Amino acid sequence: MTPDPELLRERAASALLAARDRTRLLTTCVEEPDLVAQHSPLMSPLVWDLAHIGNQEEQWLLRTVGGRDALRPNIDSVYDAFEHPRARRPSLPLLAPGEAHGYVAEVRGRVLDILEHAPLHGTPLLDSGFAFGMIAQHEQQHDETMLITHQLRTGPPVLTExxxxxxxxxxxxxxxxxxxxxxxxxxxxxxxxxxxxxxxxxxxxxxxxxxxxxxxxxxxxxxxxxxxxxxxxxxxxxxxxxxxxxxxxxxxxxxxxxxxxxxxxxxxxxxxxxxxxxxxxxxxxxxxxxxxxxxxxxxxxxxxxxxxxxxxxxxxxxxxxxxxxxxxxxxxxxxxxxxxxxxxxxxxxxxxxxxxxxxxxxxxxxxxxxxxxxxxxxxxxxxxxxxxxxxxxxxxxxxxxxxxxxxxxxxxxxxxxxxxxxxxxxxxxxxxxxxxxxx
Incomplete structure (x- = not known):
């Protein structure tokens, strides 16, 4: 039985939006110095994780699934997790917090437009909306990583649940x-x-x-x-x-x-x-x-x-x-x-x-x-x-x-x-x- 494409779109959109709500919480609860600081050599600066989330979404959903032109191809290398170990990421030419927030928002707006029209079948990447689910999982995994960074940072508490x-x-x-x-x-x-x-x-x-x-x-x-x-x-x-x-x-x-x-x-x-x-x-x-x-x-x-x-x-x-x-x-x-x-x-x-x-x-x-x-x-x-x-x-x-x-x-x-x-x-x-x- 072929899954209902509208239900798949709804599930994918819900997963992407839930991930973004959490990302926003984790990157707006502290001031800019905490976003750009490296709180442990084991972890990236929070602002690196933020822009990396947007860059992965751009590469897979805008370019690969949507066939769109690259928004910022010059940053692909900067946010390549395999090219740059975490300890060295603060020395990279990272997007400033305001730029990073604007970038991920622009990517997400275009992705939601693509999701409305993309066929969610026909290739392994599209079947059942896999690519959208993969990116939602990727963002949530980085949200967990950012929560670890919050645990490592010193200073007064900024998160409450x-x-x-x-x-x-x-x-x-x-x-x-x-x-x-x-x-x-x-x-x-x-x-x-x-x-x-x-x-x-x-x-x-x-x-x-x-x-x-x-x-x-x-x-x-x-x-x-x-x-x-x-x-x-x-x-x-x-x-x-x-x-x-x-x-x-x-x-x-x-x-x-x-x-x-x-x-x-x-x-x-x-x-x-x-x-x-x-x-x-x-x-x-x-x-x-x-x-x-x-x-x-x-x-x-x-x-x-x-x-x-x-x-x-x-x-x-x-x-x-x-x-x-x-x-x-x-x-x-x-x-x-x-x-x-x-x-x-x-x-x-x-x-x-x-x-x-x-x-x-x-x-x-x-x-x-x-x-x-x-x-x-x-x-x-x-x-x-x-x-x-x-x-x-x-x-x-x-x-x-x-x-x-x-x-x-x-x-x-x-x-x-x-x-x-x-x-x-x-x-x-x-x-x-x-x-x-x-x-």
């Missing part, structure tokens, strides 16, 4: 058994899925047990208090080298004050809440905690099976709760809150087996390297995924409170270097099950 809902009163088991057997991983049908999510394929996963919720701050504090950062036996050699070189003793943004741990969160210093998922930990820290706890990180295929597989129906869902798009009752997504919800929240979003908070709150490190699926084909450009494949990057799954629903699915794959801590990353642990369990 409502608090997440409290945890449910349910008494939850510590872990859930995921029965062994095959399941369908990835997708061949999700219209806006990116290339590394494709194609759907069968995986055989032995039985395993996985934490019902992400690891909490309180649980992680017990690892710290037990000397977790002082004993090399828990750490991969590269992770232990990081601990020693940088004198790591706790997650990023934590500090000890007398008898309690404090954290800095978007300009506010506050006690670390023990019932929230731990945040801003590297893969090495997650891996060390898991070893200390006598467990391990789940593989990527284990994580996806726990999140998507419906044993009763014998199929994989789009999301843990089913096939319908996320709502505020399902998950903490879209910068609706500026923190993770307490562990055990969102019972409406749990998987068929009862695993909670697999979507939103914190990105979850997995044990897996970022590798292509069998039958992978780069689309529409190699630099989105293919150039990152290998053992250098680890996979994260599930999204965080900073991830927009358009860029978060049960199949969505994120990746980063295992040393990274500025990202909104947490984890849950797993362990092997008795081979006779639930085959």
């Amino acid at each position: 409502e608090e997440p809902p409290p945890s449910s009163d349910d008494v939850l088991p510590a872990e859930v058994l995921v029965p062994g057997g095959p399941f369908t991983m990835g997708t061949s049908t999700e219209p806006w899925a990116l290339d590394n999510e494709r194609p759907a394929h069968h995986r055989l996963v032995p039985s395993f047990l996985i934490d019902t919720t992400p690891v909490s701050n309180g649980a992680y504090q017990r690892f710290i208090e037990a000397g977790g950062y002082e004993e090399a036996r828990w750490w991969a050699p590269e992770g232990w080298a990081q601990v020693q070189e940088h004198a790591l003793r706790a997650p990023l943004f934590w500090k000890r004050d007398g008898g309690q741990w404090l954290r800095r969160r978007f300009g506010v210093t506050e006690p670390v809440p023990p019932d929230e998922p731990v945040l801003h930990v590297s893969w090495y820290e997650a891996d060390a905690y898991a070893r200390w706890a006598g467990r391990r990180l789940p593989t990527e295929s284990e994580w996806e099976k726990a999140a998507r597989h419906d044993p009763a129906a014998g199929r994989s869902r789009r999301y843990p709760w089913g096939d319908e798009d996320p709502t505020p009752a399902h998950a903490n997504l879209g910068q609706r809150h500026l923190r993770p919800a307490p562990v055990g929240s969102y019972p409406d979003g749990q998987s068929p087996l009862g695993v909670r908070q697999l979507m939103g709150d914190v990105w979850e490190w997995t044990a897996s390297d970022f590798l292509p699926y069998p039958g992978f084909a780069a689309f529409p450009y190699r630099e989105y995924s293919e150039v990152f494949f290998g053992d250098e990057y680890k996979v994260l799954r599930g999204g965080s409170f900073a991830v927009a629903p358009v860029a978060c699915r049960g199949t969505f794959r994120n990746w980063d270097l295992p040393i990274r801590r500025q990202i909104f990353s947490g984890f849950r642990t797993a362990r092997d099950a008795d081979p006779a369990a639930g085959a």
Whole structure:
């Protein structure tokens, strides 16, 4: 059945406009000096992200889809993410904040005109409005990056959002058994899925047990208090080298004050809440905690099976709760809150087996390297995924409170270097099950 083109246009326009509302918030809540400053060598100046968003939209939607002449071809190189590492971007001839805002607005106005008339079928780039969905996801991904920059900047708070809902009163088991057997991983049908999510394929996963919720701050504090950062036996050699070189003793943004741990969160210093998922930990820290706890990180295929597989129906869902798009009752997504919800929240979003908070709150490190699926084909450009494949990057799954629903699915794959801590990353642990369990 061919999708209704008007519904596709409405969906694409809504996704683009939602992304732009968020971009506008993140780039107008601070004064010009904060827009042009580099708040960390790990991140770009906010004004670079802003104009890069417009430049990608111009290249793909104005020029490629719309066949229009380039508005500002002279800036393509400046905003090429692969040509210029983040640490060097402040030295580039960047558009000033006013110019950047004007540029992205002009591009967007022309794109919405193209969207009204573009055929949303006929080529892989146009089918189901893929190109428009790709650009909406790209903008939201940079919005998450800019939110990370806001967390890194010093100064008074400029962002405020409502608090997440409290945890449910349910008494939850510590872990859930995921029965062994095959399941369908990835997708061949999700219209806006990116290339590394494709194609759907069968995986055989032995039985395993996985934490019902992400690891909490309180649980992680017990690892710290037990000397977790002082004993090399828990750490991969590269992770232990990081601990020693940088004198790591706790997650990023934590500090000890007398008898309690404090954290800095978007300009506010506050006690670390023990019932929230731990945040801003590297893969090495997650891996060390898991070893200390006598467990391990789940593989990527284990994580996806726990999140998507419906044993009763014998199929994989789009999301843990089913096939319908996320709502505020399902998950903490879209910068609706500026923190993770307490562990055990969102019972409406749990998987068929009862695993909670697999979507939103914190990105979850997995044990897996970022590798292509069998039958992978780069689309529409190699630099989105293919150039990152290998053992250098680890996979994260599930999204965080900073991830927009358009860029978060049960199949969505994120990746980063295992040393990274500025990202909104947490984890849950797993362990092997008795081979006779639930085959």
